Amino acid sequence: MQQSPTAKIIIIGNEILSGKTQDENTQFIAQELCKLGIKLTEVRVIADIEIEIIKAIRELKTQCTYLFTTGGIGPTHDDITSESIAKALNRDYLINEEAEDILRRYYYYKDKNNEFSEANLKMAYMPEGAELIPNKETTAPGFKIENIYVLAGVPFIMQSMFKELEEKLIGGKAIISHSLDVYIGESRIAKDLAQIQKDHPNIELGSYPFIRSGKWGTTIVVTSTDQEESQIVLNKIHNFIDRV
Amino acid sequence: MQQSPTAKIIIIGNEILSGKTQDENTQFIAQELCKLGIKLTEVRVIADIEIEIIKAIRELKTQCTYLFTTGGIGPTHDDITSESIAKALNRDYLINEEAEDILRRYYYYKDKNNEFSEANLKMAYMPEGAELIPNKETTAPGFKIENIYVLAGVPFIMQSMFKELEEKLIGGKAIISHSLDVYIGESRIAKDLAQIQKDHPNIELGSYPFIRSGKWGTTIVVTSTDQEESQIVLNKIHNFIDRV
Numbered sequence: 065m066q067q068s069p070t071a072k073i074i075i076i077g078n079e080i081l082s083g084k085t086q087d088e089n090t091q092f093i094a095q096e097l098c099k100l101g102i103k104l105t106e107v108r109v110i111a112d113i114e115i116e117i118i119k120a121i122r123e124l125k126t127q128c129t130y131l132f133t134t135g136g137i138g139p140t141h142d143d144i145t146s147e148s149i150a151k152a153l154n155r156d157y158l159i160n161e162e163a164e165d166i167l168r169r170y171y172y173y174k175d176k177n178n179e180f181s182e183a184n185l186k187m188a189y190m191p192e193g194a195e196l197i198p199n200k201e202t203t204a205p206g207f208k209i210e211n212i213y214v215l216a217g218v219p220f221i222m223q224s225m226f227k228e229l230e231e232k233l234i235g236g237k238a239i240i241s242h243s244l245d246v247y248i249g250e251s252r253i254a255k256d257l258a259q260i261q262k263d264h265p266n267i268e269l270g271s272y273p274f275i276r277s278g279k280w281g282t283t284i285v286v287t288s289t290d291q292e293e294s295q296i297v298l299n300k301i302h303n304f305i306d307r308v
Numbered sequence: 309m310q311q312s313p314t315a316k317i318i319i320i321g322n323e324i325l326s327g328k329t330q331d332e333n334t335q336f337i338a339q340e341l342c343k344l345g346i347k348l349t350e351v352r353v354i355a356d357i358e359i360e361i362i363k364a365i366r367e368l369k370t371q372c373t374y375l376f377t378t379g380g381i382g383p384t385h386d387d388i389t390s391e392s393i394a395k396a397l398n399r400d401y402l403i404n405e406e407a408e409d410i411l412r413r414y415y416y417y418k419d420k421n422n423e424f425s426e427a428n429l430k431m432a433y434m435p436e437g438a439e440l441i442p443n444k445e446t447t448a449p450g451f452k453i454e455n456i457y458v459l460a461g462v463p464f465i466m467q468s469m470f471k472e473l474e475e476k477l478i479g480g481k482a483i484i485s486h487s488l489d490v491y492i493g494e495s496r497i498a499k500d501l502a503q504i505q506k507d508h509p510n511i512e513l514g515s516y517p518f519i520r521s522g523k524w525g526t527t528i529v530v531t532s533t534d535q536e537e538s539q540i541v542l543n544k545i546h547n548f549i550d551r552v
Contacts, residue, residue, distance in 0.1 A: 078514055079514060080334065080338070080351075081348045081351070082338060082342055082348070082485060082531060083334075083336075083337075083339035083340075083342055084485060085335075085516075086335050087331070088330075090324065090327075090331065090353065091329075092327075093327075094326060094327030096327075097327075098326055098327055104325045104326070105325065106325075106352065106353065106354055106360075107324075108350065109334070109350065109351035109352075111350070112514075116350075138494050138515070138517060139494050139498045140494050140502070140515040141502035141505050141506075141513070141515075142513065142514055142515055181495060181496075181498075182498075183495040183496070183498030183499060186498070217516075218517055218518070241328060243328075250382050250383050250384050250427070251383040251425060251427040251428050252427070254384045254385065254425075254426075254430070255426065257384055257385055258384070258385035261386075269385070269386065270322055270323060270356075271382070271384040271385075271386055271387075272461075272462075273462055274462070275462075275464075285323065285326075285328065287326060
């Protein structure tokens with residue numbers, strides 16, 4: 065059996081760690097990967113610190129099919145993702161001519177008298193061998209290097225980049241989840257759920273408590289790439305729920 | 309100089325990795341830690357898989373003052389956090405009598421004829437030596453073991469637990485951030501910001517692009533425990549912004 069493709073995400077962002085910004089990139093990428101049949105196995109939020117980025121890249125790149133990073137590819141001093149990734153991969157950090165060309169044309173078009181600054185040029189520096197990931201929202205591209213996809217941190221730009229690269233990702237069977245909300249506490253269905261999970265080890269069976277209008281309930285989630293087995297499990301759940 | 313206290317979070321949750329649920333716990337804990345002067349240095353979202361939990365716990369517990377986990381402490385088969393942590397710490401996994409007592413009283417009070425089930429009792433199992441972290445929303449407690457704080461995954465329950473334990477955390481100087489939004493693109497202020505960062509290495513100076521009503525701008529964030537130096541930096545920023 066072919067191994068299903070997997071993914072990990074590194075969110076590079078002091079603004080998430082300080083609580084200033086709510087991360088939205090994880091959920092977007094997670095949902096897109098799910099549709100593509102790529103299993104997201106881990107997300108790390110780390111600080112904008114070179115040694116932390118290098119460590120995370122080196123450790124995670126060998127543990128998954130696709131490694132995504134978000135954040136830190138802009139023109140300012142705290143944008144250190146590209147250089148850190150170059151170091152992590154022992155690659156030169158140099159100007160990508162295609163990126164420079166795109167950036168120069170954009171800034172020239174915007175204002176013919178505007179000097180193309182060092183900060184503008186910074187966004188063209190990438191690890192040697194990078195392939196650009198364009199986006200429809202801004203000029204500055206993300207890039208792919210080895211199995212690493214380096215994306216912007218701003219959600220709408222990141223999303224635009226992801227849409228561009230999506231067709232290049234080789235997925236597996238779509239991972240489909242079915243949810244069932246019941247107004248029964250988790251404790252009362254725990255035993256039956258555990259038995260079903262035991263009988264169907266290839267199905268991922270999750271149970272999440274909720275409270276709505278003061279009433280406790282449980283969301284039961286059945287996740288699998290095998291829709292036939294999912295349906296059997298769902299029928300079993302319906303059957304025992306009726307008896308509780 | 310005394311080292312500032314640091315923290316890391318492990319979010320244990322297939323529901324986050326599948327994109328089904330938006331994680332809200334990171335931002336809440338991050339903001340609370342900030343107020344307490346505890347620096348959050350990393351967040352990991354991992355799957356409900358024993359070996360992953362053990363690996364993350366062992367690796368991260370020695371790298372921070374406080375390690376928080378959220379999720380996986382309920383009564384169902386997929387709640388494996390407590391047992392995995394016991395294994396990670398080479399501690400026995402057994403009934404905490406205080407927790408059992410609380411749970412029994414609650415279920416007896418709720419329904420005198422209700423049998424106290426195995427699933428109910430599961431929530432009293434903890435690593436040997438655990439100290440309870442009660443909460444005002446439910447009966448099931450979280451717990452502290454060594455420097456690890458094991459909290460619920462459901463946000464309002466997690467928050468209630470966090471409020472209970474908060475006063476036991478020894479913080480540092482409050483970490484205060486000042487934000488400044490300017491309608492100037494990042495590239496145009498990159499050089500000045502870099503110079504200020506260089507002159508004030510103890511200040512964390514962040515720069516985040518935004519777009520509002522079609523207009524690009526930059527949020528500049530000055531973060532420090534030293535309010536005097538923050539003010540000097542803010543003044544410098546105001547001065548150069550006026551010239552751009």
